[in-house]
Amino acid sequence: MAQANNIEGFRDHIATVDENGKRNWLYPYKPKGKLFNYRKYLSYLYLVVFFGLPFIKVHDEPLFLVNILERKFILFGMIFWPQDFFIFGIGLLTFIVFIALFTVIFGRVFCGWACPQTIFMEMLFRRIEYWIDGDAPHQKALAKAPLDSTKLFKRISKYSLFFILSFIIANTFFAYIIGIDELFKIIKEPISAHLGGLVSIIIFTGVFFFVYSWFREQVCIIVCPYGRMQGVLLDKDSVVVAYDYVRGEDRHKFKKNEVRSGGDCIDCNLCVKVCPTGIDIRNGTQLECTNCTACIDACDHMMESVGLQKGLIRFDSENGIKNKLKLAFTSRMKAYSAVLLLLIGIESFLLISRSDYDATIIRAKGMLYQEQPNNQVSNLFTIKLVNKTRKDLPVEIKVEGFPNANIEIVGKHLSVKKEDMTQGSFFIFLNKQDIKKRKTELKVGIYSNGKLIKTVKTNFLGPVTV
Numbered sequence: 221m222a223q224a225n226n227i228e229g230f231r232d233h234i235a236t237v238d239e240n241g242k243r244n245w246l247y248p249y250k251p252k253g254k255l256f257n258y259r260k261y262l263s264y265l266y267l268v269v270f271f272g273l274p275f276i277k278v279h280d281e282p283l284f285l286v287n288i289l290e291r292k293f294i295l296f297g298m299i300f301w302p303q304d305f306f307i308f309g310i311g312l313l314t315f316i317v318f319i320a321l322f323t324v325i326f327g328r329v330f331c332g333w334a335c336p337q338t339i340f341m342e343m344l345f346r347r348i349e350y351w352i353d354g355d356a357p358h359q360k361a362l363a364k365a366p367l368d369s370t371k372l373f374k375r376i377s378k379y380s381l382f383f384i385l386s387f388i389i390a391n392t393f394f395a396y397i398i399g400i401d402e403l404f405k406i407i408k409e410p411i412s413a414h415l416g417g418l419v420s421i422i423i424f425t426g427v428f429f430f431v432y433s434w435f436r437e438q439v440c441i442i443v444c445p446y447g448r449m450q451g452v453l454l455d456k457d458s459v460v461v462a463y464d465y466v467r468g469e470d471r472h473k474f475k476k477n478e479v480r481s482g483g484d485c486i487d488c489n490l491c492v493k494v495c496p497t498g499i500d501i502r503n504g505t506q507l508e509c510t511n512c513t514a515c516i517d518a519c520d521h522m523m524e525s526v527g528l529q530k531g532l533i534r535f536d537s538e539n540g541i542k543n544k545l546k547l548a549f550t551s552r553m554k555a556y557s558a559v560l561l562l563l564i565g566i567e568s569f570l571l572i573s574r575s576d577y578d579a580t581i582i583r584a585k586g587m588l589y590q591e592q593p594n595n596q597v598s599n600l601f602t603i604k605l606v607n608k609t610r611k612d613l614p615v616e617i618k619v620e621g622f623p624n625a626n627i628e629i630v631g632k633h634l635s636v637k638k639e640d641m642t643q644g645s646f647f648i649f650l651n652k653q654d655i656k657k658r659k660t661e662l663k664v665g666i667y668s669n670g671k672l673i674k675t676v677k678t679n680f681l682g683p684v685t686v
Contacts, residue, residue: 234441234498234508235495235497235498235499235508236437236438236441236497236498244498245363246436246437246496246497246498247356247357247359247360247363248346248356248493248494248495248496248498248514249355249356249490249493249494249518250350250355250356250494251494251512251514251517251518252517252521253514253516253517253518253520253521254517254520255513255516255517256513256514256517259332259333259342259343259512259513260343262333262334263339263342263343266334266336266339267339267343267344270336270392271388271392273396274392274395274396274399274400274403275400278297279297279610280610281294281297281299281610282294282399282400283296283297284296284396285396285397285399286396286397287397287398287399288397289397289398292639293308298571299608299609299610299639300608301578301606301608301641303578303606304574304608306570307567307570307571307574310563310566310567310570311567313563314560314563314564314567317556317559317560317563318560319446320449320453320556321553321556321557321560323449323450323453323454323458324453324454324455324458324552324553324556325458325459325547325553326458326459327450327454327458327459327460327461327505327511328446328447328450328460328509328510328511329511330446331440331444331446331447331510331511331512332510332511332512332513333511333512335510337431337439337440337444338440338510338512340389340428340432341432341436341437341496342496342512344385344432345382345385345432345433346496348378348381348382348385349378352374352377352378352381353374353378356493362374379433382429382432382433383425383429385432386425386426386428386429386432387421387425389424389428390421390424390425390427390428391403391421391424393424393428394417394420394421394424398417402417403417406418406421437496437497437498437508440497440508440510441497441507441508447507447508447510448507450507454505455550455552456537456538456539457537457538457539457547457548457550457553458537458538459535459536459537459540459547460505460509460511460535460536460537461501461505461509461511461513461515461516461533461534461535462501462504462505462533462534462535462536462537462538462540462541463485463491463501463502463504463532463533464531464532464533464534464536464541465483465502465541466541466542467483467484467532468483468484468485468502468532469482469483469485470482470483471483471485471486471487471502472485472486472487473486473487474486474488474526484523484528484529484532485502485532486522486526486528488522490518490519490521490522491515491518491519491533492515493518494514494515494517494518495512495514495515496510496512496514497509497510501515501533513535515533516533516534516535519532519533520532520533575608575673575674576607576608576609576673577605577606577607577608577609577613577666577673577674578605578606578608578674579603579604579605579606579666579674579676580603580604580676581601581602581603581604581664581676581678582601582602582678583599583600583601583602583678583679583680583681584599584600584601584602584645587599587600588681589680589681589682589683592649595651595652595653596626596649596650596651596652597649597650597651597652597655597682597683598647598648598649598650599647599648599680599681599682600630600645600646600647601645601646601647601648601678602643602644602645603617603634603643603644603645603646604641604642604643605634605636605641605642605643605644605666606636606641607636607637607638607639607640607641608639609638609639610638610639611638612635612636612637612638613635613636613637613638613668613673614633614634614635614668614669615633615634615635615636615666615667615668616634616666616667616668616670617629617634617646617664617665617666617667618664618665618667619648619650619662619663619664619665620662620663620664620665620675621662621663622650622654622662624650624651624654625648625649625650625654626648626649627646627647627648627649628646628647628649629644629645629646630644630645630646630647631644631645634646648662648664648680650680650682652682652683655680655682655683655684656684657684658681658682658683658684659679659680659681660679660680660681660682661677661678661679661680662677662678662679662680663675663676663677664676664677664678
């Protein structure tokens with residue numbers, strides 16, 4: 221965006237690094253206002269869901285579980301195994317396209333309103349900091365003050381609470397991976413029995429403590445790839461947190477009882493002071509902006525205080541500000557929407573048609589057919605069974621379409637425990653007259669309690685009878 225008073229030098233540096241390349245610590249002012257209240261209430265909802273979801277169970281299983289170690293995933297009560305990874309992958313692709321479409325239309329709202337990093341930082345850790353250290357001016361003064369008993373007490377209190385909160389978040393995060401029951405085992409049972417789990421919790425705690433006590437906004441600026449995505453996703457029709465430079469320029473200080481000429485911006489810099497990433501939104505949409513709307517609340521409060529119209533900083537698009545155009549459903553939005561609807565359709569079909577059982581049957585490697593008495597031929601097969609249900613599964617195998625075929629299980633009878641997998645071996649016996657080709661295609665039916673649950677194709681190797 222081109223403004224009359226725009227100084228292009230802002231592009232040569234970021235607010236979190238000084239001229240010597242060292243960390244420039246930010247002290248954002250405590251936000252307040254209508255939009256901040258909305259964010260606060262939504263954050264309460266998110267936090268209740270985040271901390272409460274691991275305790276919710278369906279059929280004695282977590283409602284949500286991402287157990288990478290055991291390759292077991294439960295999403296809203298539905299169990300997914302590695303064999304279902306393509307469904308999970310398409311679901312992830314659908315989510316990415318949704319985020320892209322959302323960004324094209326509404327900008328980076330997700331970062332400011334729903335991202336866990338922002339919610340934990342601004343709604344938990346930052347509020348603890350305001351409570352103990354005070355608002356930005358008090359924090360700056362405390363940082364410069366000598367280490368006396370008051371400063372020491374505040375530092376110990378703040379970082380102790382930060383560590384406790386990081387520990388709670390780490391345990392909750394770990395519960396999403398191993399389940400709340402396993403987490404309680406680690407807590408209750410001797411350390412020696414769960415040394416790996418304890419080390420993992422300590423590492424998670426250390427990472428969260430480091431991020432929220434020191435790294436902070438650097439996650440959004442340096443680490444998060446989404447900020448860089450918005451550079452290619454946003455266009456002049458995307459709705460973002462924007463400064464109305466048409467109305468605001470030329471900016472100048474407010475004087476009481478003056479007949480104001482020029483723009484409405486009174487150059488109070490309050491929009492910069494409340495920004496958690498330290499940017500000046502008046503320079504236009506920037507990589508560091510998370511659309512947290514703190515600048516909107518600050519500007520509206522100042523406009524109201526001096527008797528000017530609110531909305532100098534607001535949700536709008538470049539075309540909306542420059543040309544006074546309303547949000548249009550562009551061809552790019554239509555293309556993203558079409559792809560998104562297609563992916564949703566594919567994902568829905570895969571979920572509906574998804575089987576609770578998987579089976580793989582192959583001939584034993586390196587084994588040829590065996591001539592058997594009574595003019596029969598046998599092949600040795602291996603079978604791999606996966607039971608995704610929450611019930612034990614007794615298994616019976618039959619060859620479909622060959623009424624004279626016999627099956628002989630090697631070892632014990634086949635059965636699969638709930639949410640488990642098993643392997644076994646068995647022989648299939650066919651009469652020679654039923655073998656017409658060197659490789660005969662067979663359909664093997666897998667039954668449980670007399671009900672066909674899966675049909676698997678395999679090849680039977682045998683001599684060709686003339």
